[in-house]
Amino acid sequence: MDLKSLKKTRASYKAKLTIFKSYIETLLPNKILNSIQVFEITARLNKILDLYSEFDSVQTDIEAIVEIPGDEHKEREIFETSYFGCVAVAQELLSAASAEQETGSVASSGANAGKPDLQIRNKWRTDKGQPHPGDMVVIKDDRLPPNRWLLGRVTTVYPGTDGVNRVADVATTSGTLRRAWNRLCPLPMNLDQDAAPAPRGPAC
Incomplete structure (x- = not known):
């Protein structure tokens, strides 16, 4: 061509x-x-x-x-x-x-009424949404519009005392940055067109 x-x-x-x-x-x-x-x-x-x-x-x-x-x-x-x-x-x-x-x-669940803290805590202690080495992410930066956030790959993760990974090192074109997982937007890999996805990471 x-x-x-x-x-x-x-x-x-x-x-x-x-x-x-x-x-x-x-x-x-x-x-x-x-x-x-x-x-x-x-x-x-x-x-x-x-x-x-x-x-x-x-x-x-x-x-x-x-x-x-x-x-x-x-x-x-x-x-x-x-x-x-x-x-x-x-x-x-x-x-x-x-x-x-x-x-x-x-x-909407009557069985869970009055236990919002317990629900949140149980979800937080599971491994759902943990960063893993090799994950592609975009680093959230409140100073910049989303289309200027840095792209990077998770290289190292740091678990808390409960074993849940909440901090990660991310290799970017500007060097390796250490960020909390809630400051990272994981990029989707394989999404099913027939159903809404279940993202691995937290809402950015």
Whole structure:
């Protein structure tokens, strides 16, 4: 494929990402998703997860063709920043929806009435949501918009006295950072299009 065709294909991928980003932005004012929105964002997220590998393949070909790839490296950086930021926000919305659903289930159960602290404590002491080496995460930074949060991979975890991992070292392009698990947004790996996901990590 020649350079012109490659850039045309890349433009198509960038347009798809822009559409997904615009969709996510329409959901942000709602904070909590309803059931229809959960299914829709899950389906859209599954589609967008394949987009990066397609973009990466075309972008690599472009960088190999041009004589001075500096501008093309910038194109890659811009796309990756926007892509991983959008994925992180989508995952955050799904995590919040899942947490809200769990809270509603506990509140509606008569057997659990009057025991909110016990419910929270039991959930906290399980290994659900623990960071594990190799997990891909986005580091939450309140100073920056989500599309500028750092992407990294968990390298080391630090368990508390109860054996639950709550702190992790994350390798990023800016070096290794140590963060509490509730400051990390785990990226989804394999999502089921027919059901809302059960995120491994906490809501960001």
